[in-house]
Structure formats: structure tokens, C-alpha cells
Amino acid sequence: MPHCANLYVVAAPSGAGKSSLVKALMELDARVAPSISHTTRSPRGQELHGREYYFVGNDRFDQMVAQDAFLEWAQVHGNRYGTSKAAVEQRLAQGADVVLEIDYQGAIQVKRIFPAAVLVFILPPSWEELRARLERRAEDSAAVIELRLQNAATEMAHAQEFDFVIINDLFERALFDLKTIVHAQRLRFYAQRATRSDTFRSLRLL
Secondary structure, X not given: OOOOOOEEEEEOOOOOOHHHHHHHHHHHOOOEEEOOEEEOOOOOOOOOEOOOEEEXXXXXXXXXXXXXXXXXXXXXXXXXXXXXXXXXXXXXXXXXXXXXXXXXXXXXXXXXXXXXOEEEXXXXXXXXXXXXXXXXXXXXXXXXXXXXXXHHHHHHOOHHHOOEEEEOOOHHHHHHHHHHHHHHHHOOHHHHHHXXXXXXXXXXXX
């Protein structure tokens, strides 16, 4: 991984606000680029192929698994999701910060391959609020919501394996916390040395 690039992996239980936070971060910070995952699930609402996800069939997904094309992949809520290895490596090689929105299983897989990856877990403020958010989305049946809540318990038990935890009780505060993590990574010695090489050279630190 280039010293001036960072790989951020953001995970959360369904309904915790992960996608909204990552979207807001990218709107504020042009240096953070998304990685678009492949998935076997159908598009929701206004989602478009190649924008939110690459929507593929099970046969195509199986082919990509066999070709070792994924940095990580996992089955979540009955569907499979995978991150293209080539796409992530290309963005990092270009010096762009990359953010992945994936589940905790994929995050842990990525950390094994990229030890320098920064893992961020988003928590809801309470079980009651998590249920309310899932119901307000009006995208899932009552049975699916119950399944998502059951899965959330398993997912949140792995928050301790992440580098940072953000509690999304107030969106603006959670977004500030996420921006702070990104900014702090850019102030690390190796990152400053790469991006401010002229200053380091003038101070005889290179």
C-alpha cells in the first residue's frame, strides 16, 4: 500500500447509518474514493448497477470466486457481497484513499491481507433506535427486520476487533468523528513524509 494512501473499512449492523455516513464523508472529502462491491442481491429503490453496487448473478459471482478476484466476500442476509481485489489495489496505487462498506466478516478478511487498513465500526445508540430505523426505511417485511436484528447482535459482538468505534446517535457528530479518523491518518509520520516531501527534505528528514 502506498504510504500516502489509506484503506478504510467501515462496517455496521443494518440500520446503523453506515451508508449515509460514508456518502456524506465522500461529499465533503474528494480524496476519499469508494470501492463498489459486487452483490447477488437485487437493486433497491433508486440503486443503479455500477453506482451503488455491481449487481451480478450467482453464476458470475461463483466465477469470480474461482478466479480469486475478490479481496473479500461474504454471505449476508441470504445474499453474497464481494470486493474486487484489482479495483482496490489500483486506487491505492494511484494514491487515493479508499473506503469499503462491508460487513464485519469481510473487514476482518481485509485486515489480514492489508494490516495497515483502518477498521471503523458504526454502532446504533440503542436497540430501540436500531429497530425504529429499520422500520422507518419501509424496505423490509417484519420477518426480515427481525432477522436483521438477530444478525445485528452477532455483528456488534465483533466491534472490539475494529480500530475505531463510532456511535451514530446524532448524525452530525458521527460524521465529525469519521472525518476526524480520516484526518488523523493523514497526519501520521509516514503520510506526512509522502505528501509533504519538500518540507521533510528541507528539514533534512529525507
